[in-house]
Amino acid sequence: MTDLSLSQACADPLLEMRDLKLWYRVRAGGLSGKPEFVRAVDGITLDIRRGETLGLVGESGCGKSSLGRTLMQLEKPTSGQVLFEGRDMATARGATSLAQRRAIQMIFQDPRGSLDPRMKVRRLIGEGLVIAGVPREERRARVEALAERVGLRREHLDRYPHEFSGGQRQRIGIARALALRPKLVVADEPVSALDVSVQSQVLNLMSELKAEFGLSYLFIAHDLGVVEYISDRVGVMYLGQLVELADAEDLYADPRMPYTEALLSAIPDAARQSGRPRIVLKGDLPSPRNPPSGCPFRTRCWKATAECAASRPALREVKPRHWAACHYA
Amino acid sequence: MNDPVPSAIAVDPILEVRDLCTVFDTPAGQVRAVDGVSFTLGARRRLGVVGESGSGKSIAAMSILRLLDSPGRIERGEILFRGRDLRGLSDREFLALRGRDLCLVFQDPMSALNPVYRVGRQVGEQILAHRRLSKAELRAEVVELFRQVGIPDPDRRFDEYPHNLSGGMRQRVVIAMAMANKPDVLILDEPTTALDVTIQAQILDVIRGLTETTVMLITHDFGVVREICDEVVVMYAGRVMEQGPLEEVTARPRHPYTRALLASMPGLAERGKPLFAIPGTVPSPFDLPPGCGFAPRCTHATARCATRPPLFAAGTGHLSACWLQETLTND
Secondary structure, X not given: OOOHHHOOOOOOEEEEEEEEEEEEEEEOOEOOEOOEEEEEEEEEEEEEEOOOEEEEEOOOOOOHHHHHHHHXXXXXXXXXXXXXXXXXXXOOOHHHHHHHHHHEEEEOOOHHHHOOOOOOHHHHHHHHHHHOOOOXXXXXXXXXXXXXXXXXXXXXXXXXXXXXXXXXXXXXXXXXXXXXXXXXXXXXXXXXXXXXXXXXXXXXXXXXXHHHHOOEEEEEOOOHHHHHHHOOEEEEEEOOEEEEEEEHHHHHHOOOOHHHHHHHHOOOOOOOOOOOOOOOOOOOOOOOOOOOOOOOOOOOOOOOOHHHHHOOOOOEEXXXXXXXXXXOO | OOOOOOOOXXXXXXXXXXXXXXXXXXXXXXXXXXXXXXXXXXXXXXXXXXXXXXOOHHHHHHHHOXXXXXXXXXXXXXXXXXXEEHHHOOHHHHHHHEOOOEEEEOOOHHHHOOOOOOHHHHHHHHHHOOOOOOHHHHHHHHHHHHHHOXXXXXXXXXXXXXXXXXXXXXXXXXXXXXXXXXXXXXXXXXXXXXXXXXHHHHHHHHHHXXXXXXXXXXXXXXXXXXXXXXXXXXXEOOEEEEEEEHHHHHHOOOOHHHHHHHHOOHHHOOOOOOOOOOOOOOOOOOOOOOOOOOHHHOOOOOHHHHOOOOOEEEEOOEEEOOHHHHOOOOO
């Protein structure tokens, strides 16, 4: 999709993705044939607004984490652009590039894997400040203030990550992400490794910090209940493509893309309050190495017709502030 | 607890666990992973065992199936299968039972499958361990099992290796393997936790379709229990907090832990308002509170909670291990 009029234009977006693609080459081309690619992110145009929480949902392999990694500049996009505060991140150099990198930070799913086991908490939280050249005294004060803010005690600062529970480790990860005063935090499955009774504590902390620090979140998760609660807008990804985007309330109340419908109906509902008929999909997710022609979801869709195989539906505004990529939305 | 435990559901019991205690003697001290757990599985019913990590739910299942490794051991308790205490059986007698009458499905299907054998052969092995069949009969039976658990193109799948299958397909193969000898009781330990929600919905459909089988489903997800179970046991820190018919427990939870757990579900929360959060963290198994396991995190805790509460009757087949049982109001 190259039609930029599709961008969910707002006055002053914090970050803009323009037809972003991230293809991984899984087989080299040559005499034996064509090169093969996994289309992890396949043409995404999406804005993140200042102060919003944008939820991104989809099943494993849909490319949601790859998208987050591209924004973090951990992956170089195959094509397309990412603009941060209007400036192209790929061409930014020097101080601009450094400022952009500091302004986007990440919270990882597994706080055990993302915290160096040989560093004490004080150093884990302050590492970015050391690199940024913050003087020792100021660093100490900022680390202590942050630790206190995320609910760690003073004596915790001189302990190692393994001495903490999962919830506390995630608090350390959050403090570490906030140390450089970012504007955007990419949170990739931040609570899915936590027990239910601890999950709410971390979600509440993230909401409070968002208001206090003026943050925007890209909240990537597979748990649709959590995403509904925390997000202002929600995007749904399927096989590397954005297939639906709307305000959270509207998306959950009135999904237009059949995949979103199926996904929402599949949530095991502890309260059984939604009354949605359950749609059990046939078949598995196709391989992103060899995606179906036309609409990526047509192989599992109960509404699919010949048209769905022939042409890929564009993401279009099916009602105000609600975009869906389906010929029949 | 040594006092007799009121029995929750008495309809045609097939598996009864009474006062089960499983301990691990470690250099750092003794861990009571399962501490006086009792429940009854009625024939052809589906029981959900819900709990967070460290609640003892998986250890309880492994104790039942004699899968505990040293230093874990059953300290006391009875496990009655059709009225016969399984703890009294010799290993040989038990092996004849496990895999035929009682089966277990683990969370991760990849670790339950041997990567170097075709999946059809692996399912066939289960059948051959308990019955004699010709090669053609065996293949026909396995293909039929694959069909029952919703594997498309079952005849072709028979000859595939586990790595050729998706996560959902592998879990179907493992369920087919467990169902191979038409067990009376199928124990599933987090069978859908590693799967995506649309695939989870498919697997839950398969489990729902096993109407002739008694199911014990172990999970951290109350939503999954809500989908397919008739009864529920809520565990915390090795003990049963509450148990009873599913509708009763979810509509009128009596134990503060069950209430808190249900209230923490983000699906119930209003956006923009803080989520209900249980303060603190799950206690260390080396340092369990002396009385009620949940008391340190409970907003209703009183001095009385330093003594361990018994299970109080809270309705028909509904039990709650809380001293406040009488004073908690219905709503």
